[in-house]
Amino acid sequence: MTKVRNNHAWWLILPMLLLVAFSAIIPLMTVVNYSVQDVFDANTRFFTGTEWFREMLNDPALQAAVLRQFAFSLTVLAIEVPLGIGIALLMPKKGWQASAVLILVTMPLLIPWNVVGSIWQIFTRGDIGLMGWSLRELGYGYNITASPVDAWATIILMDVWHWTPLIALLCYSGLRSIPDAYYQAARIDRASQWSVFRYIQLPKLTNVLVIGVLLRFMHSFMIYAEPFVLTGGGPGSSTTFLSQSLTTMAIGQQDLGPSAAFSLIYFLIILLVSWVFYTAIMNMQKDKPDGGV
Amino acid sequence: MGESEMTDSTSNSPAADARRRRQARPVTRQWRKRALMATYIVFVLLPVYWLLNMSFQSNTEILGGLTLWPEDFTLEHYAKIFTDANWYMGYVNSITYVAMNMAISIVVALPAAYAFSRYQFIGDKHLFFWLLTNLMAPPAVFLLPYFQLYYTVGLFDTHVAVALAHCLFNIPLAVWILEGFMSGVPKEIDETAFIDGYSFPRFFVRIFVPMISSGIGVTLFFLFMFSWVELLLASTLTATNAQPIASVMTQTKGASGIDWGTLAAAGALTILPGIVVVYFVRNHIAKGFALGRT
Numbered sequence: 001m002t003k004v005r006n007n008h009a010w011w012l013i014l015p016m017l018l019l020v021a022f023s024a025i026i027p028l029m030t031v032v033n034y035s036v037q038d039v040f041d042a043n044t045r046f047f048t049g050t051e052w053f054r055e056m057l058n059d060p061a062l063q064a065a066v067l068r069q070f071a072f073s074l075t076v077l078a079i080e081v082p083l084g085i086g087i088a089l090l091m092p093k094k095g096w097q098a099s100a101v102l103i104l105v106t107m108p109l110l111i112p113w114n115v116v117g118s119i120w121q122i123f124t125r126g127d128i129g130l131m132g133w134s135l136r137e138l139g140y141g142y143n144i145t146a147s148p149v150d151a152w153a154t155i156i157l158m159d160v161w162h163w164t165p166l167i168a169l170l171c172y173s174g175l176r177s178i179p180d181a182y183y184q185a186a187r188i189d190r191a192s193q194w195s196v197f198r199y200i201q202l203p204k205l206t207n208v209l210v211i212g213v214l215l216r217f218m219h220s221f222m223i224y225a226e227p228f229v230l231t232g233g234g235p236g237s238s239t240t241f242l243s244q245s246l247t248t249m250a251i252g253q254q255d256l257g258p259s260a261a262f263s264l265i266y267f268l269i270i271l272l273v274s275w276v277f278y279t280a281i282m283n284m285q286k287d288k289p290d291g292g293v
Numbered sequence: 294m295g296e297s298e299m300t301d302s303t304s305n306s307p308a309a310d311a312r313r314r315r316q317a318r319p320v321t322r323q324w325r326k327r328a329l330m331a332t333y334i335v336f337v338l339l340p341v342y343w344l345l346n347m348s349f350q351s352n353t354e355i356l357g358g359l360t361l362w363p364e365d366f367t368l369e370h371y372a373k374i375f376t377d378a379n380w381y382m383g384y385v386n387s388i389t390y391v392a393m394n395m396a397i398s399i400v401v402a403l404p405a406a407y408a409f410s411r412y413q414f415i416g417d418k419h420l421f422f423w424l425l426t427n428l429m430a431p432p433a434v435f436l437l438p439y440f441q442l443y444y445t446v447g448l449f450d451t452h453v454a455v456a457l458a459h460c461l462f463n464i465p466l467a468v469w470i471l472e473g474f475m476s477g478v479p480k481e482i483d484e485t486a487f488i489d490g491y492s493f494p495r496f497f498v499r500i501f502v503p504m505i506s507s508g509i510g511v512t513l514f515f516l517f518m519f520s521w522v523e524l525l526l527a528s529t530l531t532a533t534n535a536q537p538i539a540s541v542m543t544q545t546k547g548a549s550g551i552d553w554g555t556l557a558a559a560g561a562l563t564i565l566p567g568i569v570v571v572y573f574v575r576n577h578i579a580k581g582f583a584l585g586r587t
C-alpha cells in the first residue's frame with residue numbers, strides 16, 4: 001500500500017510514545033547510569049567507565065550462563081518449530097473439533113508462567129507426581145534435584161509443552177490462508193504429500209515462521225519463572241539461566257553496577273541475534289521471487 | 294511435480310493396484326492423523342489433569358500415596374481460596390491490573406497503529422523498530438529500575454504501577470498486531486469518508502474501528518494473555534494491596550512443607566480465565582497469532 005507523507009501523523013503516535021517512553025527510556029537510562037558508576041549510597045558514587053563491563057564479560061559464571069542460555073534456546077527452537085509445524089498440519093480445519101482442538105492447544109499459553117512451573121513440579125515429583133513416579137516405577141532413578149540431565153530434560157519438556165502451541169497456532173493460521181485451488185491443482189498433478197508440503201504449504205508458512213521463531217527465541221532467552229519454580233536453577237547452577245543470574249545479582253546481592261552492566265550486555269545479545277536472524281530471513285525471501293506472502 | 298505418475302494411466306494390473314492403494318490411503322492417513330493429534334492432546338492435558346486431580350484430594354491423600362483419581366473427593370482447597378480474602382483478592386488484583394493494562398494499551402495503540410499503517414513520517418521505520426526492541430527487553434533487566442521509578446513517583450504497590458509496567462511490552466505488541474489488521478483495510482474507505490465530510494475522530498470511531506473489530510478483539514486477547522502470564526514485574530512492583538495471585542501462591546510454602554492441595558487448586562483457578570477468553574475469540578485467534586499478516 002502506498003502511504004501518504006504526513007508528519008502530522010506524529011500526533012497520533014504521541015500518546016503511545018509518551019507511555020512507552022515512561023516505561024522504557026527512563027528505566028533504561030537508570031540502568032545505563034548505574035552501569036558506569038560504583039554506587040555506595042545516595043550521595044557517594046564514583047564514575048567507573050567500562051570497568052563493570054570488563055568484569056562482567058570476564059566472569060566465568062556468567063559466561064557459563066550465556067552458553068547455557070544459548071544451548072537452551074537453540075534446543076527448544078529445534079524441537080518446537082518442527083513439532084509445531086507438524087501439529088498445525090494435523091489440526092482439524094472445520095467443525096466443532098476444530099474449535100475444541102484450538103482451545104485445548106492454546107490453553108498452555110494462557111497459564112501464568114509460575115503456575116506452569118508449579119504444574120510441572122507437581123507432575124514430575126518422584127513421590128506425588130505422575131511422571132516422576134512412573135519413571136521411578138519403570139526403574140529409572142529420575143531425580144531433578146540431583147541429576148542435571150534430568151533437570152535439563154524436564155525443563156525442555158516443560159518448555160515444549162508450554163510454547164509449541166505458539167508455533168502450531170501461527171502455522172495453522174498460515175495454512176488456513178492457502179486457497180483450496182492450490183490443493184486441487186496439486187491433486188490433478190497427483191503431487192505427493194511431501195511435494196504438497198514442500199512447494200505449497202511451506203512457502204506459505206515462511207512469514208509466520210519468521211514471527212514465530214523470533215518470538216520463541218526472544219521469550220526462551222528471557223525464561224525465568226518456570227525453571228525458577230521447577231528447579232530453582234539447580235542442581236548446582238546447571239539450570240540457572242541469564243534472567244535468574246541477573247535477578248540474583250540485582251535483587252539478592254544489590255550489586256547495582258555490575259548487574260546494570262550485565263543487563264545491558266544481555267539486552268544487546270538479544271537485540272543482535274534477533275536483528276541478524278530477521279535480516280537473514282528477509283534477504284532469503286527477497287532472493288526467491290515466489291517465497292513468502 | 295508428479296508428472297512421472299501421470300504416465301502410468303494405462304489400465305494394466307500394477308497401475309490399477311497402485312490406484313486402489315492411492316484410494317485406500319486417505320482413510321488410513323485420516324486415522325493416523327487423528328491418532329497423532331490425540332497423542333499430542335493427551336500430552337497437553339496430562340499435566341493439567343494431574344493438577345486438577347491433586348486439587349480435589351485432601352493433603353493426607355496426596356502425601357499418602359499416588360492415586361490416579363481423587364478417591365477422597367474434597368472441595369476444601371477451593372473453599373479455602375474462596376473464603377480467605379488473602380487468596381481471592383489475589384485474583385481480583387490480577388484481573389484489575391490486567392483490565393487496566395488492556396484499556397490503556399488499546400486506547401493509545403489504536404491511533405498509533407493507524408499512523409503506522411497509513412502515513413509516512415520522519416523516523417517512522419526507526420520508531421517501529423524501537424517499539425519492537427521493547428518486546429525483546431527481558432523484564433529482569435528492568436526489575437530494579439522499575440522498582441525505584443515507581444517507588445519514587447509513589448505508585449509502588451498499586452494496580453496502576455503493574456498496568457503501566459506491562460505497557461512496556463503490551464503496547465508495542467498491540468501496535469504490531471493492529472497495524473497488520475489495519476493494513477488489510479483498503480485506503481479508499483478513508484478517502485471516501487473524508488470526501489463525505491467526516492472529521493478524523495468521527496471517521497475513526499464511527500467507521501474505522503467497527504471495521505477492524507475482530508482485529509481489536511484478537512489484540513485484546515493478546516494483551517490479556519501477556520499481562521496475565523507475566524509475574525516477575527507484577528510481583529516485584531507490589532507488596533500487599535495489589536498483590537497478584539502469583540505472589541499469594543508462594544504462601545503455600547509453610548513451616549510444615551508445601552500445602553500441595555491449595556497450590557494445585559489455586560493453579561487450576563488461574564487456568565480458567567484464559568479458557569473463557571480464548572473461547573470468545575476462537576474463530577479469530579489463528580489470524581491474530583499471525584499478527585494479521587499471513
